[in-house]
Amino acid sequence: MISGLFDKLDSNIGILIIGHGSRNSHATDEFATLAERIKASLSNIPVEYGYLEFSCPTIANALDTLRGNSVKKVIALPAMLFAAGHAKNDIPAVLNDYSLKTGLEIIYGRELGIDNSMVCAAGERIKESINSKSEFPLNKTLLVVVGRGSSDPDANSNVSKLTRMLVESFGFAWGETVYSGVTFPLVEPGLRKLVKLGFSRIVVFPYFLFSGVLVSRIRKYVQLVALDNPDIEFINAGYLGNHSKVRETFISRISEAFTGENTMNCSLCKYRSNLLGFESEVGLPQVSHHNHVEGLMQSCNLCEIECTGECDSQEKTSLNEHEHEHEHPIYPHSQHPFGPVTLRNSKRT
Missing domain, CATH: 3.40.50.1400 (Rossmann fold)
Structure with a gap:
């Protein structure tokens, strides 16, 4: 598939893989490794990666790099397992803003999803x-x-x-x-x-x-x-990580965006349909809630292999603003007895 379809891509098309970003350096290293493996499998196409928050390069940094390589059209993929606020609002808002400012054409691919x-x-x-x-x-x-x-x-x-x-x-x-x-x-x-x-x-x-x-x-x-x-x-059990089947799914999402088969589930989207219990969120504006922590680079180097959580208390003090500045709609079940209220006044978080 790679040697067939992607060899036909015009030289002015580039790929952007968008990660969430993390306060933990090991997590960002894992994402970078996966992105580099995908880049190696598409050696004839410019491929860059960027992060929504905390980490660098930012999405704008990566798009600048692609434009510097004479790219005129970008296929942007959200490295998200499922489509929620980041994939539906935050990332598209950043991409739309960049496209309006620079004139760069951006095709937005879909999340990894059920595959x-x-x-x-x-x-x-x-x-x-x-x-x-x-x-x-x-x-x-x-x-x-x-x-x-x-x-x-x-x-x-x-x-x-x-x-x-x-x-x-x-x-x-x-x-x-x-x-x-x-x-x-x-x-x-x-x-x-x-x-x-x-x-x-x-x-x-x-x-x-x-x-x-x-x-x-x-x-x-x-x-x-x-x-x-x-x-x-x-x-x-271990998390997914840099699994070959995960990379295979990313390649499929690039292919879908290129061939126009880039369909998303709008019938159950709370922003597009009167979903039971979420009717008030239909038609809300598409905006990003992460501008204030974009490229913050407040990462943790305590963990050599995997995040141990040792730095949680430090992070909470320095990032308290981030936890409370989001202007998301109020989640209707925020007071559910088995939900986030169980974390209040607890030293276990």
Whole structure:
């Protein structure tokens, strides 16, 4: 596919891969490695990457580089697992602003989404966590998939769909979905409910692209629940990372944008349809909430292999402004008893 379709691309077309950015240097290194691998597979096309927040190069930096290489048209891909606020609002707002200022034509690709290659990548990470275990009866094991969590119900529901596909692929006894933030149930209250199901073994799989503060927190919450439930074996599966199937999906998204098959799910988008419970958000303006932390470069170098969370207290003091300046619409379930309210007045966050 690469040698066929992409050899036909005009020399004035470039590719931009957009990451979220992280306060943890290991996470940004992982993203950069993945982007460089994609760049190497498309050696005849200019490929750059940029970050929405915290890290450099910024999206504008990367677009400047492409323009400097005589690129007239850019295919921009959000390196996001599902389409929520970042993919639907923040990134498009930055791209639209840049395009208006410079005249550069930008074609916006879609998120990675529910894709067979992504399901396979997730499956392999789970296999890696259980293959070393002897006498591992899957039909007596609970799978818990941890999603990022969003105020967008469509994005959240896709994590649940992925969970079900993995449960049926492996034949797990049961499967549940929890989230690391914004929505419900969060990791700790969710796991404390799930231990009551009576399974003696629970596999926890963080459906994340890269390491970082959130993956570290997930594992800390698993450890807290495990300490209170010594009769249950908790197994932490690895996140997706630089998996070949993930890179394969990125290539597919580039192909879709180039051929005009770049379709997104608008029927369940809370900004385009009167989605039950979210009717007030239809037609809201497309704006970015991350301008104040774009390229902030406030990263952490404490962790040599993976974020340990040791720097959380430092980050919270210096980045408190970032946590509270977003002008997102109020999430209708922000007071849910298994959601973010469980983190208030807690030293566990």
